[in-house]
Amino acid sequence: MCVVTLARPERRNALTPAGLDALEAAVTEADAPVVYLRGEGPAFCAGADLDVVADLDRESAEAFAERGQRVADAIEDADSVVVAGVDGPARGGGVELALACDLRVATPKATFAEPGVTLGLFGAWGGTVRLPRIVGEGEALDLMLSGRTVDAEDAHRMGLVSRVTDDPRAVANEIAASDPETLRVVKARMRDDSPPAEQARREAAAFADLVDRHGDSIADQRDS
Template sequence: MIRTADRPGVRVVTLDRPERRNALTPDGLDELEAAVADADRPVVSLRGEGSAFCAGADLDVVADLTREEAEAFAERGQRVADAIETCDTVVVAGIDGPARGGGVELALACDLRVATPEATFAEPGAKFGLFGAWGGTVRLPRIVGEGEALDLALSGRTVDAEAALRMGLVSRVTDDPGAVADELADNDPETLRTIAERVRDRSDPATQRAREAEAFGRLVARVGDGVADPRDRD
């Protein structure tokens, strides 16, 4: 269900179940978590095979779950999204085609969301009695604001790539999301990790500022340890 390929600086992680629009089962979630956690490249490029990015949870699986099993499935999805958000690599979601429900939530956990013009986004759960429970009610309002998050989740409406860009749901719209991952991989890996770690930090502002200064000092000290002098950059 999950396929990986490594190239210089980038691990490409592909959701490879196109016949189900890359919908994820519990086993598929575990495979995805392992594929990201095992990456030994500074950047991970997350993509979907075929015409969709990800349809979210496989509803054929969800329909047969007991209440307790459904709660466990939600917790499993939350764990995987948390693992993506906190991993040591920078994760870029390359969204080409539909992202629905859990597919949106996995993208929200990534550091960057880069869409093609064909990408569309929706949290359609309210139409059939569900909602996004892989951390969607936490990350969506944090990223697009409470008003936009409620509108998307309560209405179940679909937005295109340009609308997603305007509301901050995606970072860029481009024909080749994979090229953005390659662009990031040209930068210093330790600096990439540090920036992602600092931006992800949910501590109080004073703690964040102290950690920011400490991290900057650590990076500056690396210049004397053989890292290229920043003054040599264009």
């Protein structure tokens, strides 16, 4: 397992353009079946660094949004299973990067908010696409339009996080114990947005590939 740490604790791990580039490189270059994404210090990620945002003009603002979208897409499209371990506040772009992960696992100290509306902004790192897909349009509109903060239990209830536990890294370790190729295949099948008939064809072919790959061990387990 590869651990990727957002490491600006003095700024609650807020992300600059350079920080986004470093995060993209760390995830895409990870040679591990599972990547565990965490924040250093008491926060997961405060999102975009507001010192950067305050200095943007229209052209650079669009470029900054596209940069964040590219990083979120890289997380979502990575061959590795990416697990976000959220221990403390996740805000704005921090929520959006977590949304791009395959699993979001929170501690009881985790909180989530999309507070952009309070600044006359909104989450533009793919948040308006992924948030309604994951929690439903009603919950997504409530979070985006109100800017309210939800705790870990509320986030779990709405499907924003899959588990609440004292040790999110243990969940990542649990997943990493499985066969790497199987993890890759399951992620690819779950992320497939091709037409249903094509999805079904690819699913059957991927299953056959894995049976062919693991036939001996399956037989051993059957006979044990």
